[in-house]
Amino acid sequence: MIEVTNLTKHYVGRTAVDNLSFHVEPGEVVGFLGPNGAGKSTTMRILAGYLPPSEGSAKVNGFDTFKQSIQARRSLGYMPENAPLYLDMRVKEYLHFRGALKGLAGRDLRRRTGEVMEACSLEDVRRKIIGNLSKGFRQRVALADALLGRPPLLILDEPTNGLDPNQIKQIRELLFTFKSRQTILLSTHILSEVEACCDRILLLHHGKLRANDTPQNLVKRLRVTSDVHIELSGGKDHESHLSQITGVRKITADKSEAPWHRFTLRVEARADIREALFDLALKQKWQVRELHRELPSLEDVFTELTMSDH
Numbered sequence: 001m002i003e004v005t006n007l008t009k010h011y012v013g014r015t016a017v018d019n020l021s022f023h024v025e026p027g028e029v030v031g032f033l034g035p036n037g038a039g040k041s042t043t044m045r046i047l048a049g050y051l052p053p054s055e056g057s058a059k060v061n062g063f064d065t066f067k068q069s070i071q072a073r074r075s076l077g078y079m080p081e082n083a084p085l086y087l088d089m090r091v092k093e094y095l096h097f098r099g100a101l102k103g104l105a106g107r108d109l110r111r112r113t114g115e116v117m118e119a120c121s122l123e124d125v126r127r128k129i130i131g132n133l134s135k136g137f138r139q140r141v142a143l144a145d146a147l148l149g150r151p152p153l154l155i156l157d158e159p160t161n162g163l164d165p166n167q168i169k170q171i172r173e174l175l176f177t178f179k180s181r182q183t184i185l186l187s188t189h190i191l192s193e194v195e196a197c198c199d200r201i202l203l204l205h206h207g208k209l210r211a212n213d214t215p216q217n218l219v220k221r222l223r224v225t226s227d228v229h230i231e232l233s234g235g236k237d238h239e240s241h242l243s244q245i246t247g248v249r250k251i252t253a254d255k256s257e258a259p260w261h262r263f264t265l266r267v268e269a270r271a272d273i274r275e276a277l278f279d280l281a282l283k284q285k286w287q288v289r290e291l292h293r294e295l296p297s298l299e300d301v302f303t304e305l306t307m308s309d310h
């Protein structure tokens with residue numbers, strides 16, 4: 001559905017996308033991640049036909065987004081960052097107007113406008129002026145616009161940007177209803193959104209692809225350490241006993257209420273020391289009221305892959 005090959009985009013004095021190659025298969029929901037300025041919006045704009053590449057190519061549904069721009073654009077619905085809308089138009093009027101621009105007409109245009117308003121829960125506000133809507137509703141109007149032409153591919157650039165937690169949840173639930181029906185490329189800074197919705201992650205840094213895998217595999221492959229928390233009472237010299245366990249790199253004493261002691265043990269990535277900890281507690285006659293391991297999260301993956309400058 002998307003084929004990006006050696007794509008490069010130079011702006012004056014800056015390379016925003018640097019020799020980028022990736023594929024998105026039909027039906028996949030792919031999260032496009034990266035720190036600010038990584039080149040996500042630039043790549044999405046090239047895919048949506050808004051910008052020409054400097055080098056390389058991008059194809060959507062088999063059509064080159066620059067050389068066969070009209071056919072490529074018919075295959076996708078694009079929701080740009082901070083979705084620009086005509087604020088003095090009413091919701092239904094706007095969608096009608098946009099549908100006509102996308103080549104819909106007559107009964108089909110009316111039916112499709114109704115369908116996208118229903119899909120995006122806009123029926124109650126269909127007569128409202130867009131400029132008077134909350135940001136969450138405006139994002140839904142932009143999403144409805146992207147859906148109008150029944151495109152097989154949706155390209156969504158930070159669809160939940162600037163929304164409050166309830167609105168984010170609503171948009172996420174909406175996207176979830178599109179899953180399995182639609183191919184989606186979604187850029188976002190909200191990692192829980194990616195974990196909830198995406199089959200695969202493309203992680204961009206300085207315009208280059210840093211990772212291309214499922215969220216689960218990325219977390220598994222991560223080289224960072226994990227933390228084990230234990231809260232215990234009784235005995236003494238806890239830290240020196242704990243440091244004897246194989247795989248423990250660092251011990252931190254956390255705040256706790258007497259007579260309890262709380263420690264965080266940083267351990268090597270693949271080591272699971274929980275059984276050894278349990279055995280130690282039995283041997284030392286410690287009472288234990290908490291013991292749990294905290295695995296690396298997608299946030300740790302993001303940090304590890306994007307903190308360096310290379």
Ligand SMILES: Nc1ncnc2c1ncn2[C@@H]1O[C@H](COP(=O)(O)OP(=O)(O)OP(=O)(O)O)[C@@H](O)[C@H]1O
Nearest residue numbers: 011012014016034035036037038039040041042043
């Ligand atoms: N029209 C432009 N002219 C010059 N430089 C630009 C232009 N658009 C983007 N850039 C620069 O290109 C780089 C990539 O920007 P881009 O907007 O693609 O990143 P992004 O990953 O989408 O970031 P964000 O998460 O902040 O939206 C940035 O350094 C940005 O300043």
